[in-house]
Amino acid sequence: MGGKGPAQGRALFLDMRRRLKRDTILSVLLVLPSALAVLVFVYGFIGLTTYVSFSNWNRLVPDYTFVGASNYLRLWQNPRFVITLRNLGVFTGLFVGGSLALGFLLAVLLDRRIKGEGFFRTVYLYPLALSFIVTGVVWRWLLNPGSPQMGSTGINLLLEMMGLGFLKTGWYTDPRIGIIAVAIAAIWQMSGYVMAMYLAGLRGIPEELREAARVDGASELQIYRFVVLPMLRPITFGAMIVLGHISLKIYDLVVAMTGPGPGYFCDVPAYFMWELTFRANRFAQGAGIAVILLVIVSLLIIPYLRHSLRREVEA
C-alpha cells in the first residue's frame, strides 16, 4: 500500500470490485448451462429413479402410486438377485485386487529401465483402447470350454498342446468358476491402465530415497515394502476408485462374453436390472436395483471425494 494515497486506493478497490463482479457474473453464466443440465439429467433422474423404485410401476403403463419398500422386498426374495449380488462381490474383489497386483508387477518390471520399455508399455496399455464388448467377444473364444467331440479352442487348446490337458476347465460355463473367468478378461483389459498409473508414480519417487534406504541397509524387498508402496498409496487409492466403479457397473463384458450363464453364475445386477425392466416390464423393481447399485457405488466414492476435497482445502 505504501506510497499510494487513500483516494487512489479507493478507486483501485472499486475497480477491483467491479471487475470481480463482472467475472463472477460471467463465470456463473458459463457454469449455469452445464450445472442445470447436471441438476436435471443426473440428480433429477436419480430422484425420479428412486421414486419409481418405491412406486407400483410393474407393467408397461407408468403407475406412480407409492407402495413403500415392497419392490425391494421382492428383490431380496428373488434368488437370482441374491446370486447377482454375490457375483458382484466376487467379481469386484478379484478384478480390483487382480488388476492392482498385475498392474503393479508390470510397472515394477518396466521401471527397471529395460530395453524396449516404450514397446512393452504400449503393448500392456493397448487392451485399454478396446471396449468391453470387444474384450468380451475375444475372451468368449479364448476361454471357450470346447468338448471332447468337437475339440478345444483358445486357452484349453493351449493347455492341451503344452501337455497340461488336466488343467482344462469349462471356464465361464462352469458354475464354480464362471464369474472368475469374466474377472480374468476384465483384469486383462484394465491392468495396463493400472500399470501406467503406477509407472508414473514410481518415476516420481526420487532415487535419493531408495539410495538412503539402501545406505541404511534395507533389502530391495524392504525398500518396496517401506518406501515405495507407502509413497504410492494415493495412486493405489485412485486406481481402486476407478476400478471399483467400473466393476460395480459391469454389464457389457458379461453381455458379450457369457450372458447370465448356467444357474446365473455369471450374472450381475446391471444385467438383471436390464432384463427385469425391459423384458419383464417390472420398471419399479429395475429402478430398485439401480438405486441399490447407486448406494454401493456411493459407499465407494464418497470417502474418496471427502478425502480429495480435504486435501484440496489443505493445499
Add this chain to the structure above:
Amino acid sequence: MLVAFGVLGLAQVGTPLVLDKSATPGDIALAVFGDKAYAPAVMRATNSKALVDPTFARIPTLDAVLPAGAKVWIPEETWAKAFLAVWDPNRVENLFGGGKLVVGSWWTAGGEAEGLEALFALYRGAYADVVVVNATVAGGAGFAFKAVLKPRLIAGDPPDAFQLHAGLEVEGYSPEVYLHPLDDLYSIFGWDKVFPPDLLTLLRYQDHYWGVPVNIHRANVLWYSKDIFARYNLTPPANWDEFFQICEFLKGRGIVPITLANAGGWEAPHLFETILASTLTPAEYRGLWTGETSWTHPGVTRALEILKKILDYVNPDYSAHTWDTVLEYIAAGNGAMNVMGDWAMGWFMAKGVDVGWAPVPGAKGVFVALSDTFAFPKRASNPINAMGWLEVCGSKAGQIAFNMRKGSIPARTDITPQEKAQFNPYLQSCMDDWARDAIVPSVMHGAAAPESWVVDFKDAINLFLVTRDVARTQAALVAAAKAALGQ
C-alpha cells in the same frame, strides 16, 4: 400375378376414373360407392397416385371441386372400408399420401431378413408413394428390439407397425393403452375366416385382435442326424424311454446323444416347454397358463425329471453355444439329436446337412406353435401406411412370399396344393401337422404367457440346470404361476 392372389392393395385392384363433369370427392364417392362417407378414401387414394403419376389429379381438400377431365383413382371397396376404419378425421394430413412406413422387427439374419424384404417389395408395389423404413434391431427372439421399442411406446414415438409374438406377449405392451384393436380390419379383410380357430383364440386378448400373423413356427421338433441313425440302425424315439435308450447307446460310442445350447438363456427353457407338452395332455398344458392345471401336477414333476436326465447326455459346453452354433455337432457327425424350433431347418439347409425330423418324444399330434404378428400402435405417425402394411402381411401373396424365405408356414389355411408344392418337404409336412394336430402355445416365444411370467419361468429353469433340484424348481414354478395369475 399379385391380382391373382386376391385382396391386395389399391395399386393393383383399384381403377382409374376420368371425370366427365366437375365433381367433389363426395360426389364421386356417392356415384361409385353409393355413399358420400367414402370421400376421404377417394381423396387419399387419388393423392397417393398423384405423387407417383402426375396424370392424376391432386385433391387439396375434401370439398374441392375437380374439373371435368380430371383423373382420379377409385380404390377397391375393401381397402376403402379399411381406410375408413383406421382414418382419424382429426388428422387431415393423412389424406395426402406419401410419408413413411416405419416397420420395427428383429429380423436381421439370413432367411428372415429376406422374407421381410419380400414383404417390403410387395408393399412398395402396392404403395409406390410411401418410403419404407426398415427399423430392425438385431438379437434373437427380439430381446434387444423389445427394449428399444418399449420406451418409444411409452414416450409416444412408436414405429408404424412392429413385430409381436402372437399370444399373451401382447399383455406386456398394455394394448388397451398403446395399441389399435384390429377387429375391424379382421372382418373387412376376412382374416377371421382364413386363420384357423386355435390361432384366432390365441390372437384374441381382452376380446380384441391386436396383431396380424404372418407365419407359424413349430417349437417341438426333434432333429436327428440321418447319418448316425442309419449307421446304428436307430429309429426316431416315440417316447422318452426309447429316447433314453438311444442316448445310453450313443454315449458309449463317443457321440453326444442330445445337443443343447443355452448361451441365450432361452434354449434350455425352450427344451423344457416341449417336454411339458409331452408329459401333459394338450388340454392340461393349456391349463397351466390359465390356472386350470396346477403346477404341482405330476406331469410337471415328470417333465423336470426328464430334463434332469437329459442333462446327463448333453454336450458339456452347452452354455457357450447359441441354438445355431450347437447344430455344428450334428453337421460334423459328433451329435445325434437336437430339440429346436423349425427355424433350425433353414440352418441345416444352408449347411447342406441331411437331417431327419420327428415330434419331440411323447408329443405326436401336439404342435407347440408360435407365430409372428405385426401390431399397430395407437400413436403411429403414419396410420394409413401402417394399415396398408397389415393388409400386405395378412394377404396370401404376402404370406407365401415371406414364409418361403423365412422357412415357416403361412398362417392362412387357404393355401392351394399348387402353392403348397413350392415349399420344401419339411414345411409341407409341417403344414399337414398344422392342419391335423392339437395346437398348443409356446411359452418361450411369447404365445402362452405374459412376459413377466416368461422371465420367471426361464429363471427357474436356468437355475435348475445347476441345482438339478426337482422339488425346489417345481416350487419356484408354482410361485411364478401364482404371481402371474394373481391367485
